[in-house]
Amino acid sequence: MLVIFTRALILYFLVVIVMRIMGKQQIGELQPYELVVAVMIADLGAVPMQNTGIPLLAGIIPILTLLISQLALSYISMKSIRGRELICGTPTILIEKGRLLEAQMRKERYNINDLLEALRNQGYYNIADVEYAILETNGTLSVIPKVEKRPVTPQDLNLNPPYEGLPLPVVIDGTVDFKTLKAANKDFAWLKGQLKAFGISDVSEVLLASIDSSGNLFVQAKEVIK
Structure with missing residues (x-):
């Protein structure tokens, strides 16, 4: 039993590390070759995990081989346009100038129903509103609407809104992130003073606290469990 537990633990951490090295893409954003590698790695890890008669190296070596192969293909696709076209393919225009x-x-085996569903998922319910629809190499559909159907922007109204940066979470589940707090040019004394203004006496009572680009603090306290 201990042998099975140890083998499973080793293979689990190996697969996690390998997938982490491969990158942060979601399943729907993976290129076809990346998806194949991910599935094969999971399968190779499961076989020696279940069968103790198979040497552990019989699972580790193929996994590392696939990792090296995937990294090599990724490097080629980054450095070579021709290589990227061969490995990942090229985007395909399905709607051009509204047609x-x-x-x-037919070439992509993409039927009308699939196209209409993908457009609805993007918020376009009338195909007449679409100028371009492009099938990306990872299978997602990018949509460029007609000019008159695009959302109004501040630039269209000749407005110049103030800069709005990324809010910085300084407290998460009662724990202060001092690095983020310093990046916001604030200190712990300032934070405690702000929390008191919200009626919170201790940081452990905070579920989330974040600072926006204007220096304003958003605070939500934890729910009291009865």
Whole structure:
């Protein structure tokens, strides 16, 4: 039993590390070759985990081989345009200037229902509102609406709104992130004073506290468990 537990633990951490090295893409954002590698790595890790008669190295070596192969393909796709086209393919235009390109849809085996569903998922319910629809190499659909159907922006109204940066979470689940607090040019004394203004006497009572680009503090206290 201890042997099985140890083997499972080793393979689990190996697969986690390998997947971490491969990158942070979500499953829907993986290129086809990346998805194949991810599935194969998971399968290779499961076989020696279940069967103790198979040497542990029989699972570790193929996993590391696939990792090296994936990193090599990723490097080629980053450095070579031709290599990227061969490995990942190229985007395909399905709608051009408001017209469906039937030949391209047949080539990609992408039917009308799939296209309409993908457009609805992007918030476009009328195909007449779409100027371009592009099928990306990872299978997602990018949509460029017609000019008159695009959302109004401050630039369209000749407005110049103030800069709005990324809010910085300084307290998460009762724990102060002093590094983030310092990046916001604030200190712990300032934080305690601000929390008191919200009626919070101790940082451990805070679920989330974040500072926006204007220096304003958002605070939400933890729920009291009855």
